[in-house]
Amino acid sequence: MRNRPIVAAAFAAMASAAHAADVIRDPAAGWDYLWYEVLVDISILGIAFALITAFFVIRYRRRAENEVGKAGRLTAAAAVGWTVIPMFVFMADDFFLAANGWQLWNTYRQPPANRIEIKLESGMYSWDYTYPNGVQTQNVLKVPAGKPVLLRMTSRDTIHSHFIPDFRVKEDSMPGRVTYLWFYPQKPGEHIVTCAEYCGIMHSYMIGKVVVVPEAEFTAWYEQEERKLAGGAGQPKKAGA
Numbered sequence: 001m002r003n004r005p006i007v008a009a010a011f012a013a014m015a016s017a018a019h020a021a022d023v024i025r026d027p028a029a030g031w032d033y034l035w036y037e038v039l040v041d042i043s044i045l046g047i048a049f050a051l052i053t054a055f056f057v058i059r060y061r062r063r064a065e066n067e068v069g070k071a072g073r074l075t076a077a078a079a080v081g082w083t084v085i086p087m088f089v090f091m092a093d094d095f096f097l098a099a100n101g102w103q104l105w106n107t108y109r110q111p112p113a114n115r116i117e118i119k120l121e122s123g124m125y126s127w128d129y130t131y132p133n134g135v136q137t138q139n140v141l142k143v144p145a146g147k148p149v150l151l152r153m154t155s156r157d158t159i160h161s162h163f164i165p166d167f168r169v170k171e172d173s174m175p176g177r178v179t180y181l182w183f184y185p186q187k188p189g190e191h192i193v194t195c196a197e198y199c200g201i202m203h204s205y206m207i208g209k210v211v212v213v214p215e216a217e218f219t220a221w222y223e224q225e226e227r228k229l230a231g232g233a234g235q236p237k238k239a240g241a
């Protein structure tokens with residue numbers, strides 16, 4: 001059945017992280033855990049009900065060609081019991097999962113204070129990012145490892161949905177509204193970005209990537225791009241003069 005110590009430890013960690021603002025907890029682990037929990041629970045319930053059904057099918061099978069069954073009558077108490085007890089078994093598990101999902105969602109909606117904030121404007125068909133220093137990139141979101149990243153998102157045309165499967169985050173971006181998502185890249189690597197809301201005929205080509213690089217490499221790139229931006233087209237001449 002379930003591994004209770006792991007369950008208890010996971011939720012204790014979530015609860016304590018919610019109170020300690022300086023501790024960054026990766027929500028992705030929490031979503032993975034809940035998904036695993038749902039799979040385990042529906043498997044246990046599914047197997048239990050399949051076994052009970054199989055037992056009844058065998059136990060009450062027709063034994064002779066001309067056998068006619070007779071319906072037994074349940075007492076009122078038995079009828080209520082057969083209805084209420086299985087219902088509570090289901091509902092207890094539903095409430096358990098819903099409560100933990102609610103708690104994790106509320107924790108997730110309070111992004112860490114030391115985040116880097118990047119603006120995203122989505123449009124048919126690209127992801128356009130703007131960094132705090134004004135540097136812009138398209139379809140490539142370069143971020144430093146070890147720092148939470150928050151995207152403030154809007155759209156210039158229709159509804160898109162910025163989905164980064166590896167970080168377990170997905171949020172709609174839409175015209176006239178600012179939405180957000182955040183994730184916590186912890187080590188260098190590349191992660192696919194895809195649009196998860198049908199937005200037009202090129203929807204399936206609306207792909208990008210999150211490129212996570214070491215912090216020093218990110219800072220060097222970031223400052224270099226900032227200098228390019230400040231210098232504009234005239235910069236090489238100035239540098240050579």
Ligand SMILES: [Cu+2]
Nearest residue numbers: 160195199206
């Ligand atoms: Cu789209």
